[in-house]
Amino acid sequence: MSDEEKENLKANELTEQQEAMEPKQAPPPIDAEREAKLKAAAEARAARAAAKAKAEAEAAQAELDTPKEPSPRQNDLERYVRLIEDTVGQGTVKESGLNELNADMPMLVIASEQWPEVSLLLRDHGELRFSYLRNVSGIDYETYLEIVYFLLSLDNKQDVAIKLRTDREAPSVPSATPTWSTANWNEREIYDLLGISFTGHPDLRRIMMPDDWVGHPLRKDYEPLDSEV
Amino acid sequence: MIRTEELLLNVGPQHPSTHGVFRIVVKLDGEVITEATPVMGYLHRGTEKLAESLNFTQIIPYTDRMDYVSAMTNNYVLVHAVETMMGLEVPLRAEFLRLIVMELQRVASHLVWWGTYLLDIGAMSPFLYAFRDREIIINLFNELCGARLTYNYMRVGGVKWDAPPGWMDKVKDFIPYMEKKLEEYDKLVSGNEIFLARIKGVGQYDAATAIDHGLSGANLRCTGVRWDLRRDEPYSLYSRFEFDVPIGHNGDCYDRYLVRLEEIRQSLRILKQAVEQFPSDGETMGKVPRVIRPPVGETYVRIESPRGEIGCHIVSKGKAEPYRLKFRRPSFVNLQILPKLLVGETMTNLITILGGIDIVVGEVDC
Structure with missing residues (x-):
């Protein structure tokens, strides 16, 4: 391969690369459109959040304002x-x-x-x-x-x-x-x-665990006597 | 010289008539029981302790393994308790599915009881009939959630799987089939003279005794107390349906038998209405937070399982795991009356009376 050919090949590669990269750089009009969309979405989100917060606050206030119905019980x-x-x-x-x-x-x-x-x-x-x-x-x-x-x-x-x-x-x-x-x-x-x-219990014995069990399992600080078993 | 002495006899834990690993030590004077001491705990797995380190969705499969003959109602009592605490709405379609599987489960559970009870007292073929018909329900459940016994079907806020296409038609077909089979059961067993001689007047108690011992389900209703949580403290959608609460009058094993058979009929009646009203579409899961954290406080909910009142007491500290979870297991409470019933009875009646209570040892020991 001669030097000239090599140069040509390199140039080709470069243009190919450029071509490949080009679509990634979005043309300006589309970019603006997208940005506008994003902005609109963000605004809508903020508005929804505000509305929700307001509704919640109103509901909470309403709950405070209306005296609670006394329970029938x-x-x-x-x-x-x-x-x-x-x-x-x-x-x-x-x-x-x-x-x-x-x-x-x-x-x-x-x-x-x-x-x-x-x-x-x-x-x-x-x-x-x-x-x-x-x-x-x-x-x-x-x-x-x-x-x-x-x-x-x-x-x-x-x-x-x-x-x-x-x-x-x-x-x-x-x-x-x-x-x-x-x-x-x-x-x-x-x-x-x-x-x-x-x-005053007539027959207070263990019922679930074996009679020679040590400790009471449902206590929060219970640790098995032999944790390996 | 004639000498008499009392005999100490150990029944179980490995004995087919104790339906699991239940043991009872009886003192015998000849053929007559003078004292009976139940010994439990052979199937104690510490479900309540384990639950304290699991979140609520993880506990559901453990409830399957408590009363493994009626896993659907156990699923329900847990998710219902969490929903009550959090005030969650369950979509109508999901609630219908829950109700339908619970009633199918009641039929299946009573069929297991009917078959094994008759097997206990010496009739072989009813067992085969009962399991033949129960198999249909088990296959329906298998199609719905991929398991035959431990379903893990319900979730907080709904159910895991929607009914596959054609499933509801199969349920619809099952109802008249089962109604016809019940007539067959009656012809086969209910009027049989040998059977009546074995169970009429055996294991009798009155309503006051039943209430004092906290009995529930057929064990309470056989004495004439009309108390069914589906009717008296309605949960789920039961207030929408028409059904009767069957009661007995003598409080003996025969009345318990009749009450349970009638309950199958009433369950089929509920199923018939539920299948008709089943919404054609809709969600099967409600809006549920990603992490289920019931508010600080406690609640006790109870529902009618095939064996009686199953309750779930949750104490929450606002975490994803319960601080304390306690199950009121109907088998455990119903079994308490056994020593009292056995005194003065013969050894042959021990099996008749124990079977009549209808226990599941997975639930007794929890």
Whole structure:
């Protein structure tokens, strides 16, 4: 190949390269159009965001302005608290409220010493008749332990959640098994997995874990005795 | 010299009539049971502890494995609890699909019970009939979500898969088929004299005892208490459909048997209406945030599973994982009455009574 030929080839390559590059450099009119489009899109986005923020703010303001409809369960809650406090004694109900996340289910925190008396009242009182215990849950809140009894009145079609609180070091609450037989195995399960002892329980043994198990697995700080296994 | 002594007999955990790994230690005086102590935990997998380190979508497959005979209702109780907390809207088509699979599941679950219960008390062929018909439902589920038992079908905000073309027609065809088969079941078993002699008046209790022990499902309704969460605390779309809640009067195994068979009929009735009203198009997933974080607080939701009230108690701290997740398992609660029922009964009735309660050990032990 002569030098001249080489030069020609090089020139060809260059033009080819140039040709290849050319489409990448968009011609000015298209560029302007694109920019205008981008700008319009950005403006539209900003407008939408502003409108959304405004609508949200208005909704929040409207929520604040209109007084909240009192829940139909509010009366029930007040009645339960009054009945318990009048019969068992002032200070029995430590906290009370409606659970908004749960169709406004009334929730009462009961002083655990009064629990046996309160449980009988809830079951037998003519206005309450919470004869059906649907569920018992135990929760470790790290600073204290909580037991929740979910009760149901089949006659009145009403439900209520009763909470007992106990400290983590020597957790103990009175058992509800004498009042509702349902509580028996549920409390055994809580004893097994959270280590809460229920005084007055007829048969408090482990139920899920083996009898020689060490520790209570549902505690937040639980560490298996032998983590390798 | 004649001497008598009591005999300690261990039944299970590996025994076909205990439907899984359930063990019961009985004290016998001759043929009569004087004490019965259930021993549980052989299938305890710590689902509730495991759930604390999983996000909500990851927990759904674990619920399949609790009550593995009725996985669809277990799926539903979890996603329903999360939706209740977050106030999520579920598209109508998705909710219809959920309801249809739940009712199909109820039929399938009762068929398993019917077949295995009769097998327990000595009738071989009903088992084959029941599993033949259940197979149709299992195939329908397989077509819908690719699994026969552990479906993992529902999601927070909807369902994972839409019904494939032609699926709803198959469900439609199944309803009259099953209605006809139920008549066959009745002819085959319900009036059989040997069968009646085995279960009439066995394992009897009254309504007050049932309520005191927190029984639910057919175990409660057989005593005459008309309580069904689908009717009394309606969830999903149940308030749209007409159906009856069957009850018994004597609270014995025979009434439980009749209640469950009637429940299959009522489920078919619901299915018939649901298939007719099924929306022809629409979304199967609602608008759900990418990461599902229920607000701080707690909720307890309950639905009617084939075995009774299954509940889900979620305590949330606003994270993607639950702070505490507790399941109210109907089998676990229903089983509590067993020791009480067994005292004074003969050994042969142990199987009759245990089978009549209808437990799934995956759910008892959780």
